[in-house]
Amino acid sequence: MQSQIDISIHPYGLGGGAILSGSVSASVDCFWYYPITATVANVKVSNLSGSLGSVTYTAGVGVYGNITQVTQSSGIAIVYSGSANAPSYVFS
Numbered sequence: 001m002q003s004q005i006d007i008s009i010h011p012y013g014l015g016g017g018a019i020l021s022g023s024v025s026a027s028v029d030c031f032w033y034y035p036i037t038a039t040v041a042n043v044k045v046s047n048l049s050g051s052l053g054s055v056t057y058t059a060g061v062g063v064y065g066n067i068t069q070v071t072q073s074s075g076i077a078i079v080y081s082g083s084a085n086a087p088s089y090v091f092s
Contacts, residue, residue, distance in 0.1 A: 017080040025071040032080040034062035039075025044068050 045065035
């Protein structure tokens with residue numbers, strides 16, 4: 001289940017995002033990938049070259065950066081937008 005979330009006030013100043021559950025692939029414009037449960041995902045950051053491949057992320061340990069692509073094969077995570085505008089992501 002992929003759900004849009006609207007967080008107009010957030011302690012980190014981030015606005016909106018999406019909940020990722022299970023196997024999901026999305027092109028995103030986000031700043032923070034935050035796993036709720038342990039996840040297996042490939043998170044692409046635009047200012048890094050190459051790819052980390054699939055990484056197991058521990059619950060509660062997020063990844064920050066200019067994130068442009070998330071491919072998640074398991075688990076539950078949230079991607080937070082870096083802007084105040086509610087994002088519109090296309091999931092496949």
